[in-house]
Amino acid sequence: MSLRYLSLGAFLLAACAVRDAQAFGVQRQRAPPRTGRSSSSLHMASVASASTTSSQRRPTPPRIKKTQNFKDAADLSRKFSEENVGPASKKKVAIIGGGLSGLACAKYLADAGHEPTIYEAREVLGGKVSAWQDKDGDWIETGLHIFFGAYPNMMNLFEELDIEDRLQWKEHQMTFAMQELPGQFTKFQFPEGVPAPFNMAAAILTNTEMLTLEEKIKMVPGLLPMLIEGQSFIDAQDELSVFEFMRKYGMPERINEEIFIAMGKALDFIDPDKLSMTVILTAMNRFINEADGSQTAFLDGNQPERLCQPIADHVASRGGQVLTGKPVSSIELNLDNTVNCIKLADGSSVTADYYVSAMPVDIVKKVIPQAWSTMPYFRQLSELEGIPVINLQMWFDRKLKAIDGLCFSRSPLLSVYADMSVCCEEYENSDKSMLELVFAPCSPVAGSDKNWIAAPDEEIIEATLTELERLFPTEIGPGAPGGGANVEKSTVVRVPRSVYAAIPGRNKYRPSQTSPISNFVMAGDFASQKYLGSMEGAVLSGKLAAEVICDKAANRETKGIKPIHESVTAGEEPKAPIGVKGTYPIAFGGGQEGSGANVYHP
Numbered sequence: 001m002s003l004r005y006l007s008l009g010a011f012l013l014a015a016c017a018v019r020d021a022q023a024f025g026v027q028r029q030r031a032p033p034r035t036g037r038s039s040s041s042l043h044m045a046s047v048a049s050a051s052t053t054s055s056q057r058r059p060t061p062p063r064i065k066k067t068q069n070f071k072d073a074a075d076l077s078r079k080f081s082e083e084n085v086g087p088a089s090k091k092k093v094a095i096i097g098g099g100l101s102g103l104a105c106a107k108y109l110a111d112a113g114h115e116p117t118i119y120e121a122r123e124v125l126g127g128k129v130s131a132w133q134d135k136d137g138d139w140i141e142t143g144l145h146i147f148f149g150a151y152p153n154m155m156n157l158f159e160e161l162d163i164e165d166r167l168q169w170k171e172h173q174m175t176f177a178m179q180e181l182p183g184q185f186t187k188f189q190f191p192e193g194v195p196a197p198f199n200m201a202a203a204i205l206t207n208t209e210m211l212t213l214e215e216k217i218k219m220v221p222g223l224l225p226m227l228i229e230g231q232s233f234i235d236a237q238d239e240l241s242v243f244e245f246m247r248k249y250g251m252p253e254r255i256n257e258e259i260f261i262a263m264g265k266a267l268d269f270i271d272p273d274k275l276s277m278t279v280i281l282t283a284m285n286r287f288i289n290e291a292d293g294s295q296t297a298f299l300d301g302n303q304p305e306r307l308c309q310p311i312a313d314h315v316a317s318r319g320g321q322v323l324t325g326k327p328v329s330s331i332e333l334n335l336d337n338t339v340n341c342i343k344l345a346d347g348s349s350v351t352a353d354y355y356v357s358a359m360p361v362d363i364v365k366k367v368i369p370q371a372w373s374t375m376p377y378f379r380q381l382s383e384l385e386g387i388p389v390i391n392l393q394m395w396f397d398r399k400l401k402a403i404d405g406l407c408f409s410r411s412p413l414l415s416v417y418a419d420m421s422v423c424c425e426e427y428e429n430s431d432k433s434m435l436e437l438v439f440a441p442c443s444p445v446a447g448s449d450k451n452w453i454a455a456p457d458e459e460i461i462e463a464t465l466t467e468l469e470r471l472f473p474t475e476i477g478p479g480a481p482g483g484g485a486n487v488e489k490s491t492v493v494r495v496p497r498s499v500y501a502a503i504p505g506r507n508k509y510r511p512s513q514t515s516p517i518s519n520f521v522m523a524g525d526f527a528s529q530k531y532l533g534s535m536e537g538a539v540l541s542g543k544l545a546a547e548v549i550c551d552k553a554a555n556r557e558t559k560g561i562k563p564i565h566e567s568v569t570a571g572e573e574p575k576a577p578i579g580v581k582g583t584y585p586i587a588f589g590g591g592q593e594g595s596g597a598n599v600y601h602p
Contacts, residue, residue: 097119104538105543267279375571395432414439417435513527
């Protein structure tokens, strides 16, 4: 492998990672009165082409299904469908949580012939991808969720459910707002048909507006080891923040300003000085090795109906159940510390052969039985915590100049955004725009100088509009022609504990799906798997949890318990579970409009 080849790959990685930022976690919302959005001097999407029917859409890029990761995911899916569990071997499985991880777990258990039942606390499925309709019939979503070509288990899931045509694939490019040129964008264009890593090389090297050639070259020393040593090098960087990694390898500060800030905010909603470098390198590694890995797609409508319901229907068609409005109050144990039953908030009890936690890590910690609290496997969860994020949706009184795809704002307050009236068929509007924006970081723990998560909706919206006026002065604000666009409606959805905070040193505390309790299995995007805290990670974790149960049921060896780090010791004083307090979405780890218990939505 020549140095020229490696250095080109490194350049790609940097920019590619920016885009990847969104690949591993993005979200959305809404807001009050004011306006605007931005114009792009570079790549404007025709408003007329805002929405396309399924017959007009780009198909799933064919190279995605030729990657080894896709084939590996397909092989695991095939393992379930070929299990052929007979009636005498069928196991009843109680799954706590109806997010993507719980849904995926139930889907693959049902495929294997087992009998899963999901107990979801809220009246809506999806967890971090949940959504609900307001009084106007508009869908309010927990996050601006983007699907990547580098999501092999998710792509397999769409194929297996025969809903691939619900993905609206966008042109393969990354688009960034130009802070120094308000109202304009720059893009990294990936040439069609060019194999990896050369398509990324072309995208990065042909863009001269973000990093100079000298700055790209100075990235090489830190990124070369990733290409040469692979995953072992990537894993070893988990103890370093992005800042620390940059200093160690002599990267210029402008690389952080131009690339890594956008990456950190999109990947995990936090600034680079608090983000583990392993997160960025993991994403880069996926993208550089898969030609269409960084290409993105939007779902053609709301997540509960267009993605979650097909999974639930699939489970039901194979004898499983998906129940909503069934919060779990406690996990009851036998004398040997195995699970005896789970008690629901309505006073009823549920017994099963196996039990799966598919709850967010912050909720899991609240219901761990006292007898388990001293075990290192469960004690390590105290080192994991969800990161806060705010999602906004803003409906404008006119059509803004639109790009058909995800945009990086490169703003101190905002991460990524999209004009959903252009990007998503269900939200298509030829006369007016609806922006979804991620407000991050939004708390001091994530890098913000203010605790925005506790601020009033009006203050958050006003700050967002002020920032949009600065970024896009030709369309928003008093300086725009005619006073600019006005916000007709907006929403603010807070997620105080979203995906686990990928700060340095967290990977060693992520638990395996197999637990020390013989009939209890752990799922969730925070559990150990290679796709981080993302939709792909949630699906894969649920799939791996299903595999554990299938292996146990068939008396096969499982992958075992991941070794517990030496810093985690057995506890001396057992701790009683504090339980889940309240019945509103935030209490169950979800996103929520409004504060406290004054919530109208599920």
